[in-house]
Amino acid sequence: xxxxxxALVLALLIWSLAAAWLWLVKRRxxxxxxGLAALAGMRWRxxxxxxxxxxxxxxxxxxxxxxxxxxxxxSSDFLLQRDGERWLVSCKHGRAYRFDASAVHELGxxxxxxxxxxxxxxxxxxxxxxxxxxxxxxxxxxxxxxDLWQFLKPYVPDEVRETVTGFARREAVRHTGxxxxxxxxxxLLVSMGxxxxxxxxxxxxxxxxxxxxxxxxxxxxxPEPTGNGAEAAAxxxxxxxxxxxxxxxxxxxxxxxxPDPQTLLRYQQSVSKALARTPGVVSGIWQTRSxxxxxxxxxxxxxxxxxxxxxxxxxxxxxxxxxxxPRPGVDEPVRWRQCRxx
Numbered sequence: 001x002x003x004x005x006x007a008l009v010l011a012l013l014i015w016s017l018a019a020a021w022l023w024l025v026k027r028r029x030x031x032x033x034x035g036l037a038a039l040a041g042m043r044w045r046x047x048x049x050x051x052x053x054x055x056x057x058x059x060x061x062x063x064x065x066x067x068x069x070x071x072x073x074x075s076s077d078f079l080l081q082r083d084g085e086r087w088l089v090s091c092k093h094g095r096a097y098r099f100d101a102s103a104v105h106e107l108g109x110x111x112x113x114x115x116x117x118x119x120x121x122x123x124x125x126x127x128x129x130x131x132x133x134x135x136x137x138x139x140x141x142x143x144x145x146x147d148l149w150q151f152l153k154p155y156v157p158d159e160v161r162e163t164v165t166g167f168a169r170r171e172a173v174r175h176t177g178x179x180x181x182x183x184x185x186x187x188l189l190v191s192m193g194x195x196x197x198x199x200x201x202x203x204x205x206x207x208x209x210x211x212x213x214x215x216x217x218x219x220x221x222x223p224e225p226t227g228n229g230a231e232a233a234a235x236x237x238x239x240x241x242x243x244x245x246x247x248x249x250x251x252x253x254x255x256x257x258x259p260d261p262q263t264l265l266r267y268q269q270s271v272s273k274a275l276a277r278t279p280g281v282v283s284g285i286w287q288t289r290s291x292x293x294x295x296x297x298x299x300x301x302x303x304x305x306x307x308x309x310x311x312x313x314x315x316x317x318x319x320x321x322x323x324x325x326p327r328p329g330v331d332e333p334v335r336w337r338q339c340r341x342x
Contacts, residue, residue: 004191006187006190006191006194007187007188007190007191008187010183010186010187010190011183011184011186011187012183014179014182014183014186014187015179015180015183015184018176018179018182018183019176019179019180022172022175022176022179023172023176026171026172026175027168027169027171027172028168030167030168030171030172031149031164031165031167031168032145032146032149032150033282034163034164034167034168034283034285035149035153035156035164036095036124036145036148036149037095037282037283037285037293037295037325038156038160038163038164038285038293039124039148039149039152039156040093040094040095040124040295040325041285041287041293041295041323041325042093042287044076044093047091047093048078048091048093050152050155050156051089051091051122051152052080053155054151054152054154054155055080055089055120057155058151059082059087059120060082060083061080061081061082061087061089062080062081062082063080063081064079064080064081064086076090076091076092076093077089077090077091077110078091079114079116085116085117085118086114086115086116086117087116087117087118087119087120088107088110088111088114088116088118088119088120089119089120089122090107090110090119090120090121090122091122091123092121092122092123092124092125093123093124094123094124094125095124095125095145095328096125096326096328096329096330096331097123097124097125097126098125098126098128099121099123099125099126099127099128099131099144100128100130100131101128101130101131101133101134103131104121104127104131104134104135104138104140104142105134105138107119107121107138107140108134108137108138108139108140111138111139111140117139118139118140118141119138119139119140119141120140120141120142120143121135121140121141121142121143121144122143122144122148122151123143123144123145123148124144124145124148125144125145126144126145126146127142127144149164159286160285160287163269163272163285163286164285166269167272167276167283170273256315256316257315257316258316259316264289264316267314267316267317268286268292268317270314271284271292271310271311271313271314271317272284272285272286274310275294275307275310278303278306278307278310279298279303279306280296280297280298280299280302280303280306281294281295281296281297281298281303281306281307282295282296282297283295284307287323290319290320290321291320291321291323292311292320292321292322292323293323293325294307294322294323294324294325295325296324296325296327297327297328298327300324300335304324304337307322307339308339311339312339312340318339318340319338319339319340319341320338320339321336321337321338322336322337322338322339323335323336324336324337
């Protein structure tokens with residue numbers, strides 16, 4: 001009984017630690033990665049409106065006048081005010097940006113030219129350590145890829161936020177299940193090892209120190225029985241390997257060419273899940289009903305047939321407009337493609 005209690009306690013301890021790390025640390029990292037990909041896939045006008053809403057609610061910064069938004073709608077730098085003081089907000093939209101001290105110093109010079117008392121630098125990219133230090137000297141607040149998603153998360157469209165958090169939650173659930181199986185396996189191994197050691201110790205204690213080893217065997221004319229250790233190992237060897245769960249076949253309902261909104265959402269979620277597991281594809285996030293933004297790490301020629309294979313499973317999604325975002329660290333434009341035309 002003690003061996004099974006030991007196995008249960010050990011399995012619960014390992015699983016609890018793994019689950020805490022997966023949900024408190026790993027899930028946040030996964031959500032941030034997909035959230036930044038979703039922000040980077042937005043058009044500038046939509047992204048800038050989200051930033052302005054966040055500035056107004058979180059920092060109390062509003063436009064200088066009613067016409068300021070229209071005049072500066074395409075600029076990555078815009079002036080806002082709080083209590084009559086100007087603030088320069090610089091938005092660098094894209095994950096490829098890397099800022100050092102010199103780039104931050106230039107933003108400080110722009111602040112002084114516009115008469116701003118402070119500034120904010122927002123980007124899906126990264127600001128290095130020297131850049132952060134320089135920002136402190138220049139009275140500039142830095143919100144880069146490490147903090148931007150959590151800062152803007154309450155202001156992004158609901159469907160984008162739910163897609164991103166859904167990705168992170170499903171991955172955490174899957175990994176938690178795997179950790180549970182691993183914890184149970186380890187607990188069983190420890191329990192079996194304890195039983196083997198206990199039986200070997202009991203067998204050695206039951207044999208008198210000076211007794212002839214072969215007396216009982218000679219009297220019965222049978223070979224001496226083996227220890228319980230071999231018998232205890234037999235069940236472990238006989239345990240069948242876990243069979244792989246077959247993938248369910250496509251539901252006939254998935255062939256609906258003009259589905260209702262709920263069915264269409266189910267189709268889109270199925271495509272997003274499949275793309276997340278596709279080699280060379282980081283994620284596929286639906287920006288609108290007919291637009292799919294794809295973050296990728298592979299070349300177009302390699303991943304495009306795989307993307308089309310997933311979309312063409314559903315007649316309602318075959319004419320989807322696919323936005324292929326640049327690979328991280330690669331200087332290339334955003335590409336728009338369609339698997340099929342109307």
